[in-house]
Amino acid sequence: MSIFKTVELPCPTCATRVSFELVHSVNADRRPDLRQAVLDRSFQREQCPACGLAFRVEPEFTYIDVGRGQFITVWPLSKQGDWKAIEQQSQAMFDKSFGKGATPEARKIGDKLALRVVFGWEALNEKLIAAEHGVDDRALELVKVARCAMPTASRSARASSCAWSACAATR
Numbered sequence: 355m356s357i358f359k360t361v362e363l364p365c366p367t368c369a370t371r372v373s374f375e376l377v378h379s380v381n382a383d384r385r386p387d388l389r390q391a392v393l394d395r396s397f398q399r400e401q402c403p404a405c406g407l408a409f410r411v412e413p414e415f416t417y418i419d420v421g422r423g424q425f426i427t428v429w430p431l432s433k434q435g436d437w438k439a440i441e442q443q444s445q446a447m448f449d450k451s452f453g454k455g456a457t458p459e460a461r462k463i464g465d466k467l468a469l470r471v472v473f474g475w476e477a478l479n480e481k482l483i484a485a486e487h488g489v490d491d492r493a494l495e496l497v498k499v500a501r502c503a504m505p506t507a508s509r510s511a512r513a514s515s516c517a518w519s520a521c522a523a524t525r
């Protein structure tokens with residue numbers, strides 16, 4: 355099930371109230387159209403009827419795709435500083451639905467799911483794109499960490515070899 359709630363939010367430019375169907379939970383197995391909307395960045399984007407500005411609400415929902423083994427809790431970028439508490443909260447949400455607090459049937463599904471916590475729309479997109487291309491997202495994170503640790507001048511030259519070693523390390 356994908357659960358929505360309608361709310362009105364002020365346009366950032368002219369303060370006109372704009373209606374949004376806010377999502378609490380996206381089930382990509384049942385609603386592949388919502389997954390596609392996340393990918394093309396149209397999901398939860400509305401246009402202000404007064405000034406025409408298209409804007410997006412910061413995400414805060416759970417995203418589940420059993421077929422691709424994904425259970426992602428998605429949070430606003432503004433909450434990134436609270437990552438430690440949010441990580442625990444996310445684990446509790448997972449445990450209740452698919453982990454130790456769930457029914458045996460649900461736990462069986464949970465065994466195939468990887469829990470991930472992301473902040474902001476782009477981080478969610480990255481997880482979906484990685485899964486689509488069969489890229490291990492943990493390897494991708496290692497590549498990013500390795501790139502950040504490099505001196506700026508050598509980043510582009512060393513990026514490809516770094517990517518390969520990170521992938522190999524997680525296999």
Ligand SMILES: [Zn+2]
Pocket residue numbers: 365366367368369370402403404405406407
């Ligand atoms: Zn407006």
